[in-house]
Amino acid sequence: MLNNIQEFYNILPIVILGGGIILSVFIELYSQKSESVLPWFSILIFLSAGFYSLLTVANESIVLQNMLSTGGRTNIFYFIFNIGAALVCLLSVDYTKKYGMNYGEYYILIQSSVLGMMLMAGAKDFFMIFLGLEIMSICFYVLAGVNRKKEKAIEASLKYFLLGAFATGFLVYGIALIYGTAQSTSIDIITSKFTELSGNIIFLVGVLLFLIGFSFKIAAFPFHMWVPDVYQGSPTTITGLFSTIGKASAFAAIIASLTALFSGGFQSLFLPYLSVLAVFSMLFGSIVAIAQSDIKRMLAYSSISHAGYILIGLASGTPVGVAGVVFYLAVYTFMNLAAFGIISLIEGENDANLEIDTYSGLGSRNPVLAALLSLIMFSLAGIPPLAGFFAKYYVFIAAIKSGLTWLTILGIVSSLISVYFYLRIVVLMYFKERETEITYSKSFSGMLGVVISVLLVILLGIFPGSLLDLIIAYL
């Protein structure tokens, strides 16, 4: 029930997106040129929802009968999701044409998945989290196989669906146990009862199962099995969507549901779980990435290792750590979108040009793309003054402040390992030559998307305060 007009204004980002989806369906139904209209219409929807959320960040409230929160951190997440999704659409315009999959549903599904993410990030109730997660996941399963002529894409879609369903099973079971012990699914009520519940083993098992369910979604070791295949098989732009805001939304849901518990000693209870997950994700991801010859698979393992760094921030269990996680997610979104955007420009028919060796000599053949990709690789490796460095720095500060120096040292070790495979791309591009020529898709919109992402990475690296101040002000 909407109590007053202010509540309506507060949930307007969700309304904009929901309205946009319905309009898009009608455009798809009745317009002859829906394929060329819908991408730009989606971008418009995303940008208006995103910037509206940013402008109304101060309107903190809880609406819809304690189901959703608005303003503050929720709106910052809305902003990240929508800007990320707008960039994905921008990258997709020419890419989908190249593969003959420029269906209208492609964009409608992206819009719906973002709606799901927004519900997760703002959730004040476990039901809302579940609802948002399912909206997002089902769209994701379809999007993974949207290129229905390609066997690998269908395999990816099916694999994602099966393991996703499995993960949801854990999640629902966890929520059931939490409800059983707390007699409520409202996050605020559960938080207020935490002291009596923390001794209840069934409740703790419930929270653990809930976390395991999300560990699948954030691609943390040992729940990462689906990641390389799905990332490789899905269309490159969609992989960009999964690995960035898809992952960010899962972290947003964990933060929305569990950070309130941190103050009540939650950190020490689940520290072993989170830190073990973090350590193995970082090291496993970095080490296995070295052995990859396909660039999408390499980025898949790099994504596993970045999940580990983000988990360090979560494990530290303080507001500083949460701020670090949010900042890291924003930076990671732009870094990875730029990387996948560049891959999508270089990619050819039938998965051609996806081997890492393809990038040999790119520095002399296409200096602009090579320079952009090197900046992203340096940022992913965490080298200043790019944003990837500051994100890691902040997360490590949070960890050391919580006494997790050992976790930071392992994070550093993993960073060092990862330098090797990120730099390998730079080495190939600049220090080696290639005999055979390859053709690139000349796509203005794709290039624009990549350039915007890279500029954001540089901007957030040199002026991290621009976003960080906002995040800290609305913890």
Added chain:
Amino acid sequence: MEQSLLITYLLAIPLIGSLLLIFINKKNEQLIKYFGIAVSLLAFVVSLIIYFGFNDQSGEFQFIHKFDWVKDLNISYHVGADGLSIILILLTTFLTPLTLLSSWNSIKRNLKEFIFFMLILELGMLGVFVSLDMFLFYVFWEAMLIPLYFISGIWGGERKIYASIKFFIYTMAGSLLMLVAIIWLIVYSSNLLGGFTSNLLDLYKTGPTIDTTIQGFLFLAFALSFSIKVPLFPFHTWLPDAHVEAPTAGSVILAGVLLKMGTYGFLRFNLPLFPQASIDYAIPISILAVIGIIYGALVAMVQTDMKKLVAYSSVSHLGFVMLGIFALNQEAVQGSMIQMINHGLSTGALFLLVGMIYERTHTRKISDYGGIAKLVPFFSFALLFTSLSSIGLPGLNGFVGEFLILTGAFKSTVLDSWWFAAFSATGVIFAAVYLLWMYKKIVFGEVTNPNLNSLTDLNRREKLVLAPIFVFIIWIGIYPGTFLKITDKTSENIIRLVTSPQNQLPVENVDVP
């Protein structure tokens, strides 16, 4: 001109220069070369203005410019210079135009990118020497790896990829461990001061209050990073590879300035931040330094490649600097500072000369040469002059630094043994052996290699590159007072921070993070 903005201007010049360079047409190589030299000369002029405006009666930081950068962590853009910074700024801005001039013809492809990376590198190096904020320092320290990596990777020799990756990973390993120590220190200070700060001057006050055991760990984390850069024995293995594969300009900058960052780091961070640990570890580090002096010299003796010989001589010479730092008295520290400059000039010139002859003959093997004295008299003289300066002949620059370091080490109360000075003095003798040996094989005797007959002597541009370096080699040798005066109060200040750290802060109620 506003005094406090001078250093910011200095940093802005290479930055703006490199950004403007992007817009110059790649084809217009002549313009690109002149532009690069003009920008680096402008930086040199500004650093001269800084030098003349510097008050050498004070050991404090001057030309301080500070504004907020990341408010939540209280990170600020905070730069300033004391005597140590000033001489290293001068060395950097002095060598950069000379290296650009020296690679006038040797860079055959991607000239624009080369100049771009050189200017960015200059920015990184200057930034390291003027940062008074721990975070800012780390950003410059790491960011500088990128241009150097490209310079040795794109324009390097045959095994350039191996060498540049080895260099990158090696130095990155050290700096990441230092990052943990930096964060630990910042978090510790935030518990003490009640808010985050990465201001070096604040950390100088909190660092000495850290418990001795932990101070030791932090000291080692910083020391590892700096030792790799110096390089201190046994962390030197990347150096010969990097030098041999890097182009001449890369080698000159690497030997001339980059190695000094390691020794600068010890003086600026290790000693004042962890005074107790510095005293505790002075003897082990001095032992490594002495081993480095002798080992570097012995290995240099058996090299067949000129560049490798000079590279190992760097290991030996930097050993002197390290010994001087950890003798922990003013005389030796001041000697170290002068020795940093000396090494930058002498070894820089040696690499330039090796590069010049390599351009003509495309070989660096000592055995390919012989009897060139008659063919290229000016080159032969220049090589002799530089070798003598590197050996430490009285009257030239090398002598002053080594003399101060050895007397300082001899008198040192921390080391408390004359063995250090005695053993390292043999390094001076060995230096004479390997450099004069090389000189004899290259310059004297009969011309055995027929290819050498077409050798041409140094041209006007090459003389122009060497002349300013020679002027300073003689200047420091005859009248070191000019340079000792700048570092006098600074070295006194650093020693004071180690021996009597001012911890006016309450030491109670500290939660160790």
